[in-house]
Amino acid sequence: MTNRDRYKALYEKYFRKVVAMYVRAFRLSEEDAKDLAQDAFLRFFEALEDYRGDAEWAFLETIARNVAYNNIRSRGAARRGGGAHHVAIEDIPPTREPAAASAPDYADRETARFLKKRVREAIAELTPGQQQCVNLWADEFEYKQIASILGITVDAVKSRLRDAKKHLRKRLGEDVAGLSWPDDLPEEEQ
Amino acid sequence: MITKADWQAVHDEIMAEERRKLGEPPTFEEALAYTRGELSEEEAERVRALLVSYPELARIISEPFPEETEEDRELVSDAELAERWAALEKRIDGDHGQAGRFPRLWFGLAAALAIVFSGVVWQSGSQSHRPHVVALTSESAEDFQTLEIGGGTTRGGAGSEATTLEAKDGKYHLGVQIVGSLERQEFRLEIVDASDQQLWSSAVLRRPPTDMFALVVPCTFLKSGHYEVVLHGVEGANRERLAVYPVRVP
Numbered sequence: 001m002t003n004r005d006r007y008k009a010l011y012e013k014y015f016r017k018v019v020a021m022y023v024r025a026f027r028l029s030e031e032d033a034k035d036l037a038q039d040a041f042l043r044f045f046e047a048l049e050d051y052r053g054d055a056e057w058a059f060l061e062t063i064a065r066n067v068a069y070n071n072i073r074s075r076g077a078a079r080r081g082g083g084a085h086h087v088a089i090e091d092i093p094p095t096r097e098p099a100a101a102s103a104p105d106y107a108d109r110e111t112a113r114f115l116k117k118r119v120r121e122a123i124a125e126l127t128p129g130q131q132q133c134v135n136l137w138a139d140e141f142e143y144k145q146i147a148s149i150l151g152i153t154v155d156a157v158k159s160r161l162r163d164a165k166k167h168l169r170k171r172l173g174e175d176v177a178g179l180s181w182p183d184d185l186p187e188e189e190q
Numbered sequence: 191m192i193t194k195a196d197w198q199a200v201h202d203e204i205m206a207e208e209r210r211k212l213g214e215p216p217t218f219e220e221a222l223a224y225t226r227g228e229l230s231e232e233e234a235e236r237v238r239a240l241l242v243s244y245p246e247l248a249r250i251i252s253e254p255f256p257e258e259t260e261e262d263r264e265l266v267s268d269a270e271l272a273e274r275w276a277a278l279e280k281r282i283d284g285d286h287g288q289a290g291r292f293p294r295l296w297f298g299l300a301a302a303l304a305i306v307f308s309g310v311v312w313q314s315g316s317q318s319h320r321p322h323v324v325a326l327t328s329e330s331a332e333d334f335q336t337l338e339i340g341g342g343t344t345r346g347g348a349g350s351e352a353t354t355l356e357a358k359d360g361k362y363h364l365g366v367q368i369v370g371s372l373e374r375q376e377f378r379l380e381i382v383d384a385s386d387q388q389l390w391s392s393a394v395l396r397r398p399p400t401d402m403f404a405l406v407v408p409c410t411f412l413k414s415g416h417y418e419v420v421l422h423g424v425e426g427a428n429r430e431r432l433a434v435y436p437v438r439v440p
């Protein structure tokens with residue numbers, strides 16, 4: 001089997017898998033995922049010349065992550081602009097649609113603003129570690145991922161979320177009822 | 191009552207502010223070094239905070255690979271797969287002709303990543319195949335080509351502003367003059383291509399006595415085209431782009 005035949009066989013075997021990863025795990029659009037997967041396979045082809053092992057999938061997966069990471073990072077850099085001076089950072093759009101903050105009248109708008117201010121103040125009082133856990137939880141990461149990103153154990157993640165929930169409940173009272181907390185946090189320490 | 195939508199709006203505001211405060215996201219190499227525990231405590235804290243602020247990048251580092259499902263086949267039809275293969279072959283044969291011209295950095299990176307993601311032990315690319323910073327002495331200074339700082343934000347596109355690199359013994363020896371405040375002591379160097387894709391980033395570098403970094407780049411690392419060497423100042427958790435040095439590989 002020639003190198004090209006080998007490569008074609010790997011392409012046919014794994015292309016869909018890479019696209020699926022980009023779409024389902026990294027939340028790219030289908031078109032972006034397919035184009036990026038092409039780039040990943042191009043890199044894979046060029047690196048394959050030097051590869052002598054059997055675990056092609058692990059090799060390809062790491063390349064696929066690298067390509068996706070740099071692509072998304074570059075998109076953010078393009079939005080932020082650049083030059084020889086201090087970079088002006090622009091916001092990267094949130095991963096969700098922003099909440100509809102408008103309210104039918106002035107009183108409702110002021111109430112909403114007041115509530116948001118209370119939430120922000122309460123969050124600011126959390127420890128940095130608790131804030132990081134809460135932020136990642138709000139971005140829909142699972143315990144294991146949060147633990148991996150922060151370099152702590154899953155139990156530590158749960159403890160921090162538990163303590164954050166306790167503090168926010170104390171500060172915000174029944175208003176915290178609208179927040180989605182995990183169901184399996186450890187019991188609060190007395 | 192605070193609704194979930196209110197909570198998310200607050201969260202999004204907080205994340206946007208954090209990104210403004212912390213600056214650019216970590217490079218892939220930095221994120222990799224972080225996951226492998228290779229960073230100093232201070233650097234790890236910086237990268238950690240950045241990953242939290244750029245969840246889309248954190249997801250790429252942390253998300254496990256999904257299991258294959260039947261729906262995956264619906265993402266790409268057999269006909270489309272064949273079309274895309276044909277297109278890929280054209281790119282391979284048209285742009286890359288000879289195998290092995292692509293920088294070995296990719297092999298080294300992929301191999302290093304495989305250790306993190308799959309536990310498979312690979313032989314990574316050697317240092318000599320990647321850019322690296324060396325100590326500049328009065329004797330070796332003559333061998334280094336001092337780069338010119340580019341103007342504005344143009345990406346070497348003017349051509350005339352870019353320094354044309356001259357190879358010696360299969361390498362480019364580049365002198366990167368440090369600019370900015372004399373009090374700044376820590377820096378990073380980065381090489382990006384014409385589409386602002388990062389190709390390489392250094393670790394944190396201390397200011398050398400000569401106020402010039404000696405960057406050695408293997409010729410095999412850069413294909414013909416325009417690139418930029420970027421000098422960043424580092425101060426704790428903050429990073430500031432100080433200068434851009436456009437270069438051209440003939």
